[in-house]
Amino acid sequence: MAEAAASMSGDALRREALSRDASGPSGTKPRHVLSRRNIFLYGTLIVVALYYLLPLYVMIVTSLKGMPEIRLGNIFSPPLEITFEPWIKAWSQACTGLNCDGLSRGFWNSVRITVPSVLLSIAIASVNGYALANWRFKGADTFFIILIVGAFIPYQVMIYPIVIILREIGIYGTLTGLVIVHSIFGMPILTLLFRNYFTSMPEELFRAARVDGAGFWGIYLRIMLPMSLPIFVVAIILQVTGIWNDFLFGVVYTRPDTYPMTVQLNNIVNSVQGVKEYNVNMAATILTGLVPLIVYFVSGKLFVRGIAAGAVKG
Amino acid sequence: MAAAIANPSVSIQDLSLNFGVMSVLKTLNLDVAEGEFIVLLGPSGCGKSTLLNCIAGLLDISQGRIFIKGKNVTWEEPKDRGIGMVFQSYALYPQMTVEKNLSFGLRVAGVPKDEIAKRIARAAEILQIEPLLQRKPSALSGGQRQRVAIGRALVRDVDVFLFDEPLSNLDAKLRSELRVEIKLLHRRLQNTMIYVTHDQIEAMTLADRIAVMKGGVIQQLDAPQTIYNRPVNRFVAGFLGSPAMNFIKGHLEASDAPVFKADGVSVPLGRYQFDNESGRAAKPCVFGIRPEHIAFGEAARAMPFSAESSVEIVDPMGSDTLVWTKLGGQILSFRVEADKTLRNGDAIRIGFDPARASLFDAETDSRL
Numbered sequence: 303m304a305e306a307a308a309s310m311s312g313d314a315l316r317r318e319a320l321s322r323d324a325s326g327p328s329g330t331k332p333r334h335v336l337s338r339r340n341i342f343l344y345g346t347l348i349v350v351a352l353y354y355l356l357p358l359y360v361m362i363v364t365s366l367k368g369m370p371e372i373r374l375g376n377i378f379s380p381p382l383e384i385t386f387e388p389w390i391k392a393w394s395q396a397c398t399g400l401n402c403d404g405l406s407r408g409f410w411n412s413v414r415i416t417v418p419s420v421l422l423s424i425a426i427a428s429v430n431g432y433a434l435a436n437w438r439f440k441g442a443d444t445f446f447i448i449l450i451v452g453a454f455i456p457y458q459v460m461i462y463p464i465v466i467i468l469r470e471i472g473i474y475g476t477l478t479g480l481v482i483v484h485s486i487f488g489m490p491i492l493t494l495l496f497r498n499y500f501t502s503m504p505e506e507l508f509r510a511a512r513v514d515g516a517g518f519w520g521i522y523l524r525i526m527l528p529m530s531l532p533i534f535v536v537a538i539i540l541q542v543t544g545i546w547n548d549f550l551f552g553v554v555y556t557r558p559d560t561y562p563m564t565v566q567l568n569n570i571v572n573s574v575q576g577v578k579e580y581n582v583n584m585a586a587t588i589l590t591g592l593v594p595l596i597v598y599f600v601s602g603k604l605f606v607r608g609i610a611a612g613a614v615k616g
Numbered sequence: 617m618a619a620a621i622a623n624p625s626v627s628i629q630d631l632s633l634n635f636g637v638m639s640v641l642k643t644l645n646l647d648v649a650e651g652e653f654i655v656l657l658g659p660s661g662c663g664k665s666t667l668l669n670c671i672a673g674l675l676d677i678s679q680g681r682i683f684i685k686g687k688n689v690t691w692e693e694p695k696d697r698g699i700g701m702v703f704q705s706y707a708l709y710p711q712m713t714v715e716k717n718l719s720f721g722l723r724v725a726g727v728p729k730d731e732i733a734k735r736i737a738r739a740a741e742i743l744q745i746e747p748l749l750q751r752k753p754s755a756l757s758g759g760q761r762q763r764v765a766i767g768r769a770l771v772r773d774v775d776v777f778l779f780d781e782p783l784s785n786l787d788a789k790l791r792s793e794l795r796v797e798i799k800l801l802h803r804r805l806q807n808t809m810i811y812v813t814h815d816q817i818e819a820m821t822l823a824d825r826i827a828v829m830k831g832g833v834i835q836q837l838d839a840p841q842t843i844y845n846r847p848v849n850r851f852v853a854g855f856l857g858s859p860a861m862n863f864i865k866g867h868l869e870a871s872d873a874p875v876f877k878a879d880g881v882s883v884p885l886g887r888y889q890f891d892n893e894s895g896r897a898a899k900p901c902v903f904g905i906r907p908e909h910i911a912f913g914e915a916a917r918a919m920p921f922s923a924e925s926s927v928e929i930v931d932p933m934g935s936d937t938l939v940w941t942k943l944g945g946q947i948l949s950f951r952v953e954a955d956k957t958l959r960n961g962d963a964i965r966i967g968f969d970p971a972r973a974s975l976f977d978a979e980t981d982s983r984l
Contacts, residue, residue, distance in 0.1 A: 506707035506780075509674050514721030514768070515695030524720075528711040 365389065365584035372580050388581035392589060396582055398569040401559070405586055408566030412546055412593075414477050415562055419484035420541040424534065427489055431496025432522050436508050446497070453490035461554055468555065475557045483555055484545050492537055499533040500526060535604040543594040563590050621647045623686070625808035626671065626776055631680035633663075633670060633832075640666050641832045643680070648776075648810060653802050655819040656812045658829035659855065664812045667829070668778050671810065672701050685775050695725070697776075700769025704781040706761040708753035714764050715749040718771050732771075739770040742801070759790045766801070779811040783818065795821060816856050820844070828852045846974065850981040853904050853974055859938055861904045862948045865978065870898040876975065878903070878944035883921050887971040895975075895984035902981075904974040907938065910950035911967050922967030927958050941966065 334340075360377055365388050367381040394404040401407060433439065434446055464483060468474040473482070503526070511521045552562040561569070567590045571583045598605070624647040633641040641663050648654050656664040669675040671682060673694035681690045689697045708717050715736060722732045740746045743763045753761055762782055769777055782798075783791045799822055802809055813819055819826050820840045827837045828851075836848045847853035853861050866878025868885075874896050876883040883903065890896055916922045923943060931938040932954065939958055940949050943966070950966060952958065975984040 504705055504707065506703040506705045507709065509669075509672075510701065510703060510707035510768070511709075511720075512674060513672060513694045513699065513701045514772075515693075515724045516720075520724055525709055 361584045361588055365581050365588060367581055369577070369579065369581065388579070389585040389589070391579075392570070392582045392586035396570045396586065398558075398561075398566050398573070405563060405566055405570070405589055407559075408561055408563035409589075411477070411556075411560055411566075412563040415480050415484065415552075416542060416545045419481045419488070419545050420538060422481065423485040423488035423492055423541055424537045426485065427492030427537070428496045428527075428530070428534070429522065430489070430493040431498075432500050432526055433518075434493065434497045435500035435503075436505075436521070436526075437518065446493075449490050449493055453494070457487065457550065461550075465554065474555065475560070477556070477560055480551060480555045480560075480562075483551055484548070487551075488541055488544070492541070495537060495540075496530075496533060499530060503529065532604055532607045535601050539597055539601055539605050542597050546593050621649045623650060624648055624683070625650045625652065625685060626810065627683040628667075628671070629681045629683070631667075631670060631682065632678045633666060633675065634678045639832060641670070641677075644832070644834060646827065646834065646837070648808055651806045651808055653809045653811065653822055653824045655823035655826045656810065656829055657814065657816065657819040657826050657855075659814060662829040663832040664814075664829050665780055666832075668701075668780050668810060668812045671697075671776075672699055672778050673697050695721070698774050699776045699778055700772045700774040701778040701780065702762070702765045702769055702782045704784050706753070706758075706765045706785070708761055708764055708768075710753055713750050713752055714745065714756070714767075717753065717764060718749075718767050721768065721772050735771040735773065739767040742770065742804070743767050743797075758786050759794060762786065762794060763797075766798075770805075775808060777807050777809040779809065779813075781813055782811075783815070784813070791815075791818075798822060816858065820856075828855060830855075845972070846983070847904075848983050850902060850904070850976045853976070857906055859907050859949055859951075861906050861974070862910075862950075863976075864903045864905075864944055864946045864948065865900075866903060866944065867900045867978075868896070868898055868975070868984070870896055876901070876903050876970075878946065881923060881944035883970055883973075885970050885975070887920055887969065888973060888975060889971065890975075891983055895977075900978035901984060902976045902978050904976060905948075905968055905972070907950045909968050909972045910948070912939075912950060912952055912956075912964055916965045916967030919967030920969055920971075922965055925964055925966055927960055927962045927964060929960065930958050939964075 363380055364372060364377065366384050366386070368383065368385050368387070371382060392404060393406055395402060396404045430449075434442055465474065468479045468483075471479075473479040507525065508521060511525045516524060546562075547564060548562070549564045549568065552565045553568075556562065556565070567586050570586050626646070626648040628644060628646040631641055631644045632639065644667065646654075646667075656667060658664045666675065670677050671684075673689065673692060677690070681688055683689065684697050684699065694701075708714075709720060712720065718736050718739060719732050722735065727735075736749070740749060743766060745760065745763050745767060748756060748760055748764070753764065756764065762785075765782070779798075783794055786794065795818055798811075802822075811818075811822060823840050825837060826840050826843050828835045828843060830851050836843055836852045838846075843852060844856055847856065850863070854863070864878050864881075866876055866881075869875045869877055869882075874885045874888075874890075876885055911919050911922075925941045925943060925948075927939055927941055928947075929940040931940070934954065936951050936954050937956065937958070938949050939952055940947060941964065942948060948966075958964070976982065977984055
């Protein structure tokens, strides 16, 4: 080595030295934690997050306070004495009209509305979407356009005609009626969702299944269904939150003893006689919003995957 | 065209397919003999895959009839046609194991369990996929997937295999390996196979007969060597062969000994076999000669036709070298062995035997 180095010209030596110099940039570029970009990015995110979380904080804090403490007026201060009394009252004692059994009645009504509506609408819409995507029957395009147009007609236009239809069939004011209404109104968007998802699946798969002898239902149940978990999750989330949060249909198509949770919540919060029990109202509101919230938290990842897989393309 | 086949395995009669106003297949006729390997070859959009899907029953045809094993299957469902199909994208059911993929069609058809097991064992043995049976398709390589896809057609015990560009998604090395395997499979099973590809090497190596398609019409249906050596028109001539056939524009001079003339060159066509006597009439035409049929140097002198020229460009391709030169003012390429050292501008002598050439009518593009 030494001999070789000695025989090198000065220029080559200098280059050799440069390439061995450890002080020059090498490897991963270092990142500064407090760079301008990071401060701006995280600053914005934190401010926005606080802005959205503040009302939730006020609600939780207020729901844990007693009425004397609320009257002091410090809505941001944490409770001095934590009490779960408002929650119990909201769930099982709050009065709406003649019933004084709290939100629990509405909760179970909502469950009885949401579960069958979600199952029914998704079952029908997924078959619709599958048929539209893979079995190009005569008039499929026209059918699809009509369905999409349906998604853009304001609900309010159809409220009264549907009241009459339900009355004529004899299911006005029943949960069955509301379940049917929810299923129908979920149809356009869900069918679109499923159609786009099934369209994005390779067509050769469908053809291979046909050569293998599977029919309409065989391909749907044994090939397509097992491959579409993400889009089913998306559909379930859309429907559960949509139907659970619905107020308009609930108040129009049911009677007081079959009111869904949202309608009952409104009646509790807006009751005019007596003292406004802010803590009970807050607890009742959180209880009502809890179901969609849990659905989101549990299925967040699948939801994002499903949206990315199906809803964008088309 | 070959003589009528007595008992065709697949027979397509006057088949037409229209999508709206667009006509994709035009009164197409094709008879495939029992145990024959037919390749449908053509560029993208020529209708070859469409034709295959029609045979499979995956597309409803507009006119005509399709017979498989003498049975009119024109209105039959794919499963009742006695066909198995292999797709370009493999189309394996992703949620099922290899074994379940293979058995799906049999389970749908309600075949007894021990029969299913027997057929899967046989297919797995033929295709060497026994160790993969319990894996999901996502855990397989491209070549293994395509083998499973072939296996799925195999277990169904069908008369006719349909391949829709089965090797197009594989890399070059795997493609040639599987090509050989498909050929061996055909020899072992002796089934009728219809194979769609745009790859001329696959077509030349696999086919008993090739159907070259363009614009929904079969241009030529013949044995690979015939198609290669005696293409019926300029499209077929240009589509097969790599590097492509040279075309020289000129005109035919009619006499007892016809001569092709193009800007200072005259090629005697005494040895050229005309398709019919009327082809000898004087007219503008195109002279086609394949690069490998052109001799150079000393060998050129021995040829019935030879001419002086000079090297324009040299393209070394590894196994051999492609040399570009000019003849009659038009560009011409020919092949030489890789060890020949030629430089740009070198003066050379090239020659060929007009018997190996193809002559096309300049107007109709069909062979003279």
